[in-house]
Amino acid sequence: MSVPSQNRPEAWELVASEAGPDLLVARARFDHLRNPRTGEVLRRVVLDTRDWVNVVAFDDDGRLVVVRQYRFGTARITTEIPGGVVDPGEEPFEAARRELREETGHTSEDWSLLGVVEPNPAFHDNRCWHYLARGARRTHELELDPGEDIVVDLLGPEAVREGLASGEINHSLVVSALSRVLDLRTV
Amino acid sequence: MSVPSQNRPEAWELVASEAGPDLLVARARFDHLRNPRTGEVLRRVVLDTRDWVNVVAFDDDGRLVVVRQYRFGTARITTEIPGGVVDPGEEPFEAARRELREETGHTSEDWSLLGVVEPNPAFHDNRCWHYLARGARRTHELELDPGEDIVVDLLGPEAVREGLASGEINHSLVVSALSRVLDLRTV
Numbered sequence: 236m237s238v239p240s241q242n243r244p245e246a247w248e249l250v251a252s253e254a255g256p257d258l259l260v261a262r263a264r265f266d267h268l269r270n271p272r273t274g275e276v277l278r279r280v281v282l283d284t285r286d287w288v289n290v291v292a293f294d295d296d297g298r299l300v301v302v303r304q305y306r307f308g309t310a311r312i313t314t315e316i317p318g319g320v321v322d323p324g325e326e327p328f329e330a331a332r333r334e335l336r337e338e339t340g341h342t343s344e345d346w347s348l349l350g351v352v353e354p355n356p357a358f359h360d361n362r363c364w365h366y367l368a369r370g371a372r373r374t375h376e377l378e379l380d381p382g383e384d385i386v387v388d389l390l391g392p393e394a395v396r397e398g399l400a401s402g403e404i405n406h407s408l409v410v411s412a413l414s415r416v417l418d419l420r421t422v
Numbered sequence: 423m424s425v426p427s428q429n430r431p432e433a434w435e436l437v438a439s440e441a442g443p444d445l446l447v448a449r450a451r452f453d454h455l456r457n458p459r460t461g462e463v464l465r466r467v468v469l470d471t472r473d474w475v476n477v478v479a480f481d482d483d484g485r486l487v488v489v490r491q492y493r494f495g496t497a498r499i500t501t502e503i504p505g506g507v508v509d510p511g512e513e514p515f516e517a518a519r520r521e522l523r524e525e526t527g528h529t530s531e532d533w534s535l536l537g538v539v540e541p542n543p544a545f546h547d548n549r550c551w552h553y554l555a556r557g558a559r560r561t562h563e564l565e566l567d568p569g570e571d572i573v574v575d576l577l578g579p580e581a582v583r584e585g586l587a588s589g590e591i592n593h594s595l596v597v598s599a600l601s602r603v604l605d606l607r608t609v
Contacts, residue, residue, distance in 0.1 A: 238490070238501070238575075238590070242490065242573055242575050243490055243499055243573060244490055244491055244492055244499060244571045244572065244573045245492070245571070246492050246497075246499065247492045247494070247571070249497075255443070255445075256442070256443045256450070258442075258445075258450060258467045258469075258545075259452075259465070259466065259467045260467055260544070260545050263443070263445055265446075266494060268494060270568065270569070270570075270571055271571055272566070272570075272571035273568060273571075275568055277568065277569050278446070279446065279494045279569070280445045280446045280447055280494075281494055281495055282445075282495070303425070303429065303430055303431055304431055305431055305432070305433050305434045306543035306544055307434070307453060307455060307466045307467075307468055307544065307545065308468055308469070308540075308542060308543045308544055308545045308546045308547050309540055309543040309546075309547055310433075310436075310547075311543065312430055312431060312433065313540075313543050314425070347609070349608060349609065350589075350592075350608065351589065351592065352592045352593070352594040352597055353495075353496055353500075353592050353593055353594065354541075354542065354594050355495060355541065355542075355593070355594070355595065356493035356495045356496040356498065356500050356593055357447070357493055357494065357495055358445075358447050358494065358495045359495045359496075360495050360496055360497070363594065367609060379459070381457065381460060381462055381464065382457070382464050382466070383457075383459075384431045384432070384434070384457055384458055384459040384460075385431065386429055386430060386431045388425075388429050402537075402538065403425070405537075405538065405539045405540050406539070406540055406542070406543055407539040407540065407541050407542065407550065407594050407595050407598045408542065408594050410539055410597075410598045410601060411594045411597045411598055411601070414597060414598070414600075414601035414606040414607070415606065415607060415608045415609065416607060416609055417607065418605045418607055419601040419602065419606070420601070420602060420603060420604065420605055421536060421537065421602045422534070422536065422554060422602065422603055
């Protein structure tokens with residue numbers, strides 16, 4: 236989409252930047268930015284965050300490979316598609332194959348990129364890569380890291396719809412990935 | 423979706439919790455949690471974050487009301503639907519009406535809730551409420567806060583699809599909200 240210049244605001248001038256604390260999932264910094272509308276300088280947080288990937292994986296029977304895990308932010312057990320952080324020096328596609336294998340023991344020979352989103356451009360600088368893996372099969376044992384305790388399940392199309400409708404599946408990045416593959420309209 | 427207990431992992435025991443820094447958009451804390459699989463205690467960040475709202479608003483001609491703004495996380499001008507933070511003591515629906523009016527000058531008499539997602543349950547504790555406003559009209563001047571410089575635009579259905587396909591519209595919470603109203607499948 237090409238946006239005519241009169242329909243775009245201006246970029247903000249970066250006046251200064253302070254290092255902030257290590258947040259384990261990101262490194263904070265505070266940027267001092269000049270609002271072109273008012274001339275005022277504001278201090279805003281930016282979380283330097285590695286790129287993420289997640290994987291919509293279907294088995295040969297059309298069942299979605301999901302992971303259930305206790306999530307520390309919401310203190311709740313979620314149902315999600317597999318995914319994680321792209322390691323330093325790793326390509327997003329490698330990370331997607333690795334996360335599918337480590338978190339679910341599944342592998343696939345039929346991969347495609349579904350799209351790339353910004354998880355929250357207001358304060359994260361990273362992207363999340365959505366991949367599709369067709370014909371996924373359980374070929375490996377799970378390789379969970381010390382911060383994980385995951386149960387794998389396979390959901391048929393009706394269970395996926397029911398999970399989305401009930402809010403059992405409600406991680407925004409999971410919804411974003413699934414919207415490339417399933418019609419999620421409710422109105 | 424009701425999940426049989428053998429398909430669910432256990433909750434993690436909260437062993438301790440330390441206060442962390444104020445990040446402007448959230449307050450960090452560090453929880454010490456015991457992994458039920460290994461017995462080990464891990465330190466994990468949680469960002470205490472107010473709930474967010476965003477609004478899929480269509481005018482009487484079926485055009486989507488969008489906002490363009492410079493985003494500090496990605497240092498890029500984005501195209502998004504209006505939205506923001508639910509103020510203390512405010513209901514999500516009030517916040518949605520307020521954000522639509524303040525950021526775009528539009529109001530509507532025809533509102534519905536599209537759904538609620540967790541932006542990132544791995545480390546945020548909040549939810550994002552997606553609303554639909556039909557028949558939105560420009561009735562007010564913009565009321566931008568000092569941290570905002572917003573340009574409003576109206577996109578027809580083709581421009582919305584083009585924006586999603588090109589990545590011009592790629593905020594995951596915007597995609598999640600739009601997936602309730604538009605078929606976003608690409609495969």
